[in-house]
Each structure stands twice: as structure tokens, then as C-alpha cells.
Amino acid sequence: MKLQVAAFASLLVALAATAGAVTFDASNTASGTPGGQRFTRDVGLAYSKQVLSDASTFIWNTFNQRAASDRKPVNAVTLVVEDIGGVAFTSANGIHLSAQYVGGYSGNVKTEVTGVLYHEAVHVWQWDGQGNANGGLIEGIADYVRLKAGFAPGHWVKPGQGDRWDQGYDVTARFLDYCDSLKPGFVAQLNAKMKGGYSDDFFAQILGKNVQQLWKDYKAKFGG
Template structure:
């Protein structure tokens, strides 16, 4: 809790939204699976922020859709990408999380969406003109 309190002091803007968002993000880590430690850290952070995004806790400073260099860059980049994937198939992120209970493979994306994660990232970038 000490860490969170010092974090709040650095927040500018809508404190209530940001604070709830941070708590929310950390709570998600409690229940999400991490592929027994094999999943990319950026994906773990991206899923946490995706859920936060869905709960409407989007602070200023998040990247716009289509921005970012890599799908597993983490935080808002990965969250936006996961939102795109979830749009292709409702419940995708929940299913991905479920699969990450016992391990992790990039093939989970192909299994759930029929395309490799690299192809999905290309489609996503193309869709938003990036």
C-alpha cells in the first residue's frame, strides 16, 4: 500500500480515475494466469490493462489504437492490441487467460483466432494506418 500511496502523489489529472485504475490493474494480476511464468511480461501487463480499459479506467497518456512497435510491448500498446483481437472474437482475452493456466505459447493466438500473433499484429497496424 505504501507504494500505491507514493504513486498517487505523482498523478496529475483525474486522481479518482487513475487511482481506481491502478488498484484495478493490480487486482487483475491477482487472478490472472501467467502461463506458469512462460508468458511474456508485456502480455501479462497488457491483459491487466485490457481489463482496466474495459472497465473504463483509461487515463490520459494511453497510446492511440494502432500505436506501438511490438504486440507484447505491454501496458496500453498490448491492451489496445488485445482489444482489437477481442473484437474479432468476443471473449478472446478471457479464453487466452484460461489457456495460460498451464503454460504459454504464441500459438494460443492461432488456436483462438486462426491467425498467428504476428499476422494479427500486422492486420491491426494496417487497420489503423500505422
């Protein structure tokens, strides 16, 4: 019996190592507000923790980071639902979701929160060029992952729309999707390069064209 217990304990340790030993936690400090109550009713902490886990796995696959050694050294990802304005923000490995946004959202709030958590989880895991990457690109990569996961809202711009490749969010996400269609795995390669720094020349290094020419080609393809 002792041998069986020891073997089972060893199995648990092995499974934890395989999973990268990342933990996911969520709390709701706004449970007394209308938005916090709606979060509890329509989304829930257990569901949110599962989304953070699923999103992290999806992000690792999108970034081609199969091994824990390929990723940022993050051991825990946390979510706090707070009585704050805006939508959400991420600081280090902590995601902060606005209960006010949840309370005022007019559509399917569970689907919306899921998409927001995918976006914010990217900020936990992505490389940012050691702080030198273009802010619009950082947000665009986060929305690109949200797009590929199937949680893009209907109000997002259509392919080809937008004024600049680094406009951020949905505009840049659509552009990155185009770039990835030229060379599957482009976004993963771009993110990997951003581990050590950042240059717009990364686009040319991967795709053979500078980013401004790629933007022109993208606009021409979709008539944007």
C-alpha cells in the same frame, strides 16, 4: 425465534459461499506522508476496498469465470499504501500502492487510483502460463481489463500505435481489444489457456492466424 436465527445464519453462510468467500482489505502505512494524507483525503480505505471487490467481479466476468472453481484459489485480496517509489506492484494476492505516486499525481487522483487498482487486481487473478507467459502480455491483459472497465487514462496510445504486439501495457491492451473484436471472448479464452502454460501459438489456436499476422492486420486497420 431460535429457528429464525438458525435460518438467518444458514442464509449468511450460503451468501458467503456464493460470493466465493473472498475478503478485501486495505491499510495505509504512509498516513504521515503527503501522499498518504492525500490518499486518505481523496480516495480512502473504504472506497479502495469496494474498488477491489468491484474490480474482482469485473475481472471474473471478463475472464468468463462465473464459478469460484474456475478462478485462482485466492481467499483474500489486500491493498497496502506505502511510502515507496514507482506506481504500484502486486505480489501474490497483495497489492502495494505508492503514496509518493498518489502525492505527485496532477490529475483526478481518485479516478487514477481506481484504474491502477483494476490493473493490479488483474495480476491477482490472471493465469500467467505457470510463469512462462510473455511479460508484455501479462501487463497488456491487465491494462486491457482497465480499458474495458472505462479507466484508461488520456495519455494512453491510440489504437494502432506501438512497435510490437508484446510491448506491454497500453500498446498490448489496444491490440488485445482488436483481437477480442475478431472473436468476442478471446481474452477469456487466452487467459484460460494460460492456466497450464504458454505459447504464442495460442493466438492461432483461437483466431486462426499467428500473432505476427494479427499484429500486421491490426497496424493496417488503424494505420499505425
